[in-house]
Amino acid sequence: MRFQRLDLNLLVALDALLTEQSVSLAADRLCLSQSATSSALGRLREYFDDDLLVLKGRQMVLTTRAEELIEPTRAVLEQIRLTIAVSPEFDPATSDRMVRFMASDYITEVLLAPAFERIVDLAPEMRFEIQHMSNAPVESLERGFVDLLVTVDFATSSDHPSELMFEDDYVVVGDKGNPAFDQEMTSELYLSLPHVTVRFGKHRIPAFDDWYMRRKKQQRRVEVVTASFVTMPSLIIGTNRIGTMHRRLAEKLLERYPLAFAEVPFEIPPVRELAQWDIANSNDSALRWVVGQLKQVAQTEVPGKLTSAPVDDTIAFQFRKERGGASGV
Known part of the structure; x- marks a missing residue:
């Protein structure tokens, strides 16, 4: 559709190009090829009689005309979204929505996996994708690469809405035959x-x-560095190594591995895990429903007792209650 010679389909491409200031990044955001996005840029340059994006050194920068177009373009698209693109009512029983998460292996184990088990009964056609944590998780959310970011509070942004899922603290884990756990x-x-x-x-x-131990200037003898919490037991069992992990995760791993547990012998702040979504998706009823399901599971999966099995007998460790009002660093 054209309005005064402008193909209105190009407005979305224009917004992506102005935001990303990169043809390749805009292509990723639009789910188009780079050649198709370059073609769209060429047509926009012809319409506005301006280069819009120019190469300066090794990066693309906006022209003065392009800078002037940022806010009007966003305003037009937002007005269309609010007044025309009305989303149909969300019905979990019939929805085939794909929801993309960014979360760690820890969050996947203690929250997403049990939540998906619950959701499959309520929304059997919904689909999910879990992406590894990136170095810039909020940027991935803002660029539309993921729908929900579930992570520790200090990795989220105050620019976007979020909801607290749970707090968690830490325990020390080791092989059940490790004599260090007999004392x-x-x-x-x-x-x-x-x-x-x-x-x-x-x-x-x-x-x-x-990070916290370094901040406290406490020197640990780190023998193995791994990229995942769930791989820690395989690197501990059969050795005298120990690890420090989240209590909720330790409780899950106890079901699979012969581990011993002890309380961390010093104060370490608990972590607060949040679910966050882009502010532009605040009215997305499907995402809000999924967040609600996560919250219910988070409140249900409350740590109870960790039972470890040292060499001769089974020792039950009573978890101390979550520290009310405490927050992570």
Whole structure:
């Protein structure tokens, strides 16, 4: 459709190009090929009689005319969305919606997996995709690469709405035959044992406990670094190594591995796990429904008792209650 010689389909492409300032990134956002996006840019240049995007050094920058078009273009698209593109009522029983998550293996184990088990009975046709945590999770949300970001609160953005799922604290885990777990886990013993720790991605971003110990200037003897919490038991069993992991995850892994547990012998702040979505999707009833299901599961999957089995007998560790009002760093 054209309006005064402008193909209205190009407005969406224009918005993506102005936002990303890159043909390749705009193509990803539009789910188009780079050649198709380049063609759209060419037609927009012809219509506006302006280059819009020009190469400066190694990157593309907006022309003055392009800068002037940013807000009007967004305003027009938003007006169309609010007044014309009215979403049909969401019915979970018949919806075949695809919802894309960005979450860690920890969140996948303790929240997403049990939530999907619940949802399949309520929304049997819904589909889900889980992407690994990136170095810029909020940017992935804003670019539309994912629909929901589920992560620790300090990795989210105050620019977008979110909802608290749960708080979690930490326990020390080791092989059930590790003699260190036959005695009290003191700070001295904890620091003297070899550790397995988790660091994420090519930038080796430390897990929260690793970061916190460095901040406190407590030197641990890290013997193995792995990229995933769920791989820690395989690197601990049969050795005298220990690891520090979330209590909820430890409870899940107890069902699969012969592990022993102890309380962390020093204060470490709990973590707060949030679900976040782009502010532009605040009225998306499907996403709100999914967030509601996650919340119900998060409240149901409350840590109870961890039962570990040292060499001769079974020791039950009573979990201390979540610290009310505390927040993560």
